[in-house]
Amino acid sequence: MGRCLKWTGLTLSLLTILSDPGFGASIIEGPQNQTVLVGSIARFNCTVSEGWNVLIWLFHGDPKLTVISNGTFYGSPPFSQKGHASGSTFTSELMIADVQLTDSGQVRCSIQNDQNNMYAYLSVQVNGSLSIKDNNFSVKENQTIEIVCEALGWAPAPYIFWMENNMSISNSNYITSQSPGSNGLYNGESTLRLTPMTSVNVTCLAAIVALPRPQSTTVAVIVYQHEKSGNDDARIRTIILAVVLPIVAILLVILIILLIVCCKRKKESDYQKEVKKNIAETKTSNRNLETITRSGNENYGYNPEEMYDTIQMRGIVPVSPSIYGSNQDAYLKPPSEVLYNRYNGEALPSRPTTYPVHPRKIRNVTHV
Incomplete structure (x- = not known):
């Protein structure tokens, strides 16, 4: 019965509009775009000038609420309105309660003047859930970890970002992916x-336009110093020995080879020096001997055969050629032996059997 009365009132209002459309009035300020969360109340304002009779709110192109200039209105939930008069103007505030995701669309304010229709858009968004998969992070110093943040049931897909101790983290340190879910919702996942x-305290945040501030979730990352155990020390020593010993052995082999090569080269160098020294000494000795031989004490005109013949002809006893010291006398053969050998037809030697006596060393001998 009540519903019939409302529709009867709406019909009468429309008839009034048709009989007195109020062409002298105009819309001063129309509704503005609104973005709200699902389940909340959406509000739109429409301000008209003096002289209006009927104001109609249309939703998705269908009339949902009618306001009469006397202050009464006709509509059904979830639509309602509040009127505010100020001087010669009137403002109607449309309220849509418990909006749903399917309520997104066009909202229009009309005073039955096609030139003065004003409209806006309603955008309904869904604030989904946000969580970090693992809430227990205890890591070693300098250990790299991965923290996964999951956003489920959002519309539209949220913008996910990270903070460390309330300081923004560069987006190069995390990767975010999105995927469609059920009922027009979206899921997102970000890996840091x-x-x-x-x-440190690490915070994952998700933002959409309808949220006054991003939704966030925080996890504490505990860093502890790694205590080395006895097994770790032994393992480290084993690794060091396994790496160092072959290197030391190779270096020792190289050092031994270098020492052998150096010693060999040194010996060859010493030998070459000794050979060069001996050659130089030999050359020096030969040069000194030649100098001594040509020192001026030689009698180049001396001929021992001529001297021997002269001595025989003169009856001088020949002296046996020999080299002796200053205290030695030349050995003299007896004259009779010399003559005997001559007259018996023996050939005298053409040269002395020993080195000839220097003329200066021939002493006075007596004639036979």
Whole structure:
């Protein structure tokens, strides 16, 4: 019965509009675009000038609420309105309660003047859930970890970003992906790679236009010093020995080879020096001997055969050629032996059997 009365009132209002359309009035300010969260109330304002009779709110092109100039209105939930008069103007505030994702669309304010229709758009968004998959992070110093943040059931897909101790983290340190879910909703996932030096608080945030501030979730990352155990020390020593010993052995072999090569080269060098020294000494000795031989004590005109013949002809006893010291006398053969050998037809030697006596060393001998 009540519904019939409302529709009867709306019909009468429309008849009134048709009989008195109010062409002298105009819309001063129309509704503005609104973005709201699902389940909240959407509000739109329409201000008209003096002289209006009927104001109609249309939703998705269909009339949903009618306001009469006497202050009464006709509509059904979730649509309602509040009127505010100020001087010669009137403002109607349309309220849409418990909006849903399917309510997104056009909202129009009309005073039955096609030139003065004003419209706006309603955008309904869904604030989904946000969580970090693992809330227990205890890591070693300088250890790289991955933190995964998951956003489920959002519309539209949220913008996900990270903060460390309330400081923004560069987007190069994390990767975000999005995928459509059910009922027109979206899911998102962001993976952060972090290498903390000290304990930090890491926050994952998701933002959409309808949220006054981003939704966030925080996890504490605890960094502890790695305590080396006895097994770790032994393992480290084993690794060091396995790496160092072959290198030391190779270096020792190289050092031994270098020492052998150096010693060999040194010996060859010493030998060459000794040979050169001996050659030089030999040349020096020969040069000295030649100098001594040609020192001026030689009698180049001396001929021992001529001297021997002269001595025989003169009856001088020949002296046996020999080299002797200053205290030695030349050995003299007896004259009779010399003559005997001559007259018996023996050939005298053409040269002395020994080195000839220097003329200066021939002493006085007596004649036979």
